[in-house]
Amino acid sequence: MTESQAKLAPTLAESPARTVERILSAAARLFAERGMAGVGLREITAEAGVNLAAVNYHFGSKEKLLEALFARRALPITQERMRLLGRCAEAPGRQPMLEQVLEGFLRPAFSLGREAGVDGATFGKLRARLSVESVELYRRILSQAFDASTAAFLEAVVAALPDLPRAEVEWRFHFMLGTMLYTMADSGRIQSITGGTCQPSDAEMALAKLVPFLCAGFRAPPTA
Amino acid sequence: MTESQAKLAPTLAESPARTVERILSAAARLFAERGMAGVGLREITAEAGVNLAAVNYHFGSKEKLLEALFARRALPITQERMRLLGRCAEAPGRQPMLEQVLEGFLRPAFSLGREAGVDGATFGKLRARLSVESVELYRRILSQAFDASTAAFLEAVVAALPDLPRAEVEWRFHFMLGTMLYTMADSGRIQSITGGTCQPSDAEMALAKLVPFLCAGFRAPPTA
DNA sequence: GTCTATACGCGGATAGAC
């Protein structure tokens, strides 16, 4: 707390007063690995090396802890998304507009979030789980974190496909969310079916396969 | 249990000895609505009108109950899938092979499972939730229920796209699973973003939008 | 302000009475 502590901080110290960070870090990893219901506060606090009650003191509840964790991780993703969207432009030598927009939407989701010891893929799993739940709290968390930037991308796709009715674009955008989230979830199903030749955990490969697939789908003729 | 009971069964009876059925029915509805962690055994047994311990007596555990429930619901889906796959054929006046195969795969998932008071959509939500979890038990349940029929459909898609490398087909098949499961989950995200014009809960509409989108994606040129 | 020890109520699970 005081400056003297910071000055004297030993190399191998327990990093006192960083309780909040330690909890967030442990919770991020454990929630993402085993889900909200699969891990208890006692395990989180043990891993973080703090007292059980610290979670409720600093965050208020297990759910609020998730909320805090999520807000922190989602921000860099949406920021990077908006930055990439701003860079999209029709120009000779560049990819078509639709490809640029989809890549701008998908890449941050796959590659970002590597802070505080939890990589982006792990956070992606947590996000994918929350995304299929119908718990009101989870829907609120996701809405708050992603709706604004996602809506901006939907508009960009609508603009990139002027001949497609808006309703059609919305359906296909919904399908895109499905492919994105299911790939982030890395459920192991496709490996189970094929024997492991296809590895959704390879983010760069997933992007390379996903963007052309989705663009072709978006460009299909409108449904009768 | 005995024949005499069946003969004398009163119209409004508590249906004794149908305890197992009553539990399965209640659990199917509640699990699908609020997820595995969101509902307790006390609520399930109360709804079923049976004693708390009956679940553990008849099934062994909450997880085993889920397993039993899932096996029962998945079977009609895979059976219908295989029946439709057998009917797929290249013929004048019919849709192209790929469209037939995808429709055969997707339609039973969206429309089937209406037994014991729980409609297909509700079961679909449960299925979608399990599908993004990394709990070993859930993976085993899904594998056991769906791997065989799914593998058969993967082969059919490979055959319908002879110019596409197998690895490419596998990636796209994986993407298809994502669109299917996310649509079944009916997460409310697309409604939240668009204001509700697109309704994934409309199974017939979802199929009509999904099949052309996916076929176009499958038919995209192979990735470099 | 931070953190700890401790207690309460509820969850799934189980042993044993009937």
Next chain:
DNA sequence: GTCTATCCGCGTATAGAC
């Protein structure tokens, strides 16, 4: 076969140490 009583671990709340 069925039910009651009980167990242990969970999230949570709080009193008080530092």
